[in-house]
Amino acid sequence: MPSLSERLPAQHPTAGLILAAGASRRLGRPKQLLPYGRGVLLDAVLAAARDCGFDQTVLALGGSAAEVQRTVDTTGCQIVLNPDFGAGCSSSIASGLAALHPDADAVVLLLGDQPGVRSVDARALLELLFRGKATGRQDAPGIAVCRYDDGVGHPLAFTRRMLPDLASLHGDKAVWKLLEQRAADAVELRVPGPVPLDVDTDEDYRLVLAGLEGAL
Numbered sequence: 001m002p003s004l005s006e007r008l009p010a011q012h013p014t015a016g017l018i019l020a021a022g023a024s025r026r027l028g029r030p031k032q033l034l035p036y037g038r039g040v041l042l043d044a045v046l047a048a049a050r051d052c053g054f055d056q057t058v059l060a061l062g063g064s065a066a067e068v069q070r071t072v073d074t075t076g077c078q079i080v081l082n083p084d085f086g087a088g089c090s091s092s093i094a095s096g097l098a099a100l101h102p103d104a105d106a107v108v109l110l111l112g113d114q115p116g117v118r119s120v121d122a123r124a125l126l127e128l129l130f131r132g133k134a135t136g137r138q139d140a141p142g143i144a145v146c147r148y149d150d151g152v153g154h155p156l157a158f159t160r161r162m163l164p165d166l167a168s169l170h171g172d173k174a175v176w177k178l179l180e181q182r183a184a185d186a187v188e189l190r191v192p193g194p195v196p197l198d199v200d201t202d203e204d205y206r207l208v209l210a211g212l213e214g215a216l
Helices: 041-052 065-071 089-098 119-134 160-167 174-181 202-215
Strands: 014-020 056-061 078-081 106-111 143-148 151-159 186-190
Touching (some): 014 089, 041 056, 041 106, 151 174
Parallel strands (some): 014 106
Antiparallel strands (some): 143 151
């Protein structure tokens, strides 16, 4: 029988929002399409999202969107095109949230260039949120974050009451400012190991590939 962190309560519709709209300016080529394992970088993130069993999976695209859609199997994803992707990650969050089903009780943010995130951690974040909600307490957490050995990192989960705050963010790192401002609303999931690498540079990519080879 699966543990609580391996299944999601049916009474709580969930959504995953994958942020993959970046222009890859520092890398100079679409990082979503970098070879990784048997596919590309974004394939690994989509596989993790599918394993979460979300009721809805939204994929935010922007830079190289047409090429990504030609190359990557996006089956099961609702694609949202963000024309303002150059304005930073927050614009993709806002675009994705606008497409969420109105019944979604919580959303998990996943980065399209972070193939090391694990579905088991995303499911555990949701379990933490729903466990708090089940108590009926006014101070039940609205945010759940992964606390790795070297800091907080994705995936991040938010209940519906936090979505207006998420949608109003501006800039590339605004979600971290929101986490600071709403620290009292957050609960942490302890995850062993370092924050999974996201790919912005060739050196990042080299390290991500080295980690994949080390896991085989």
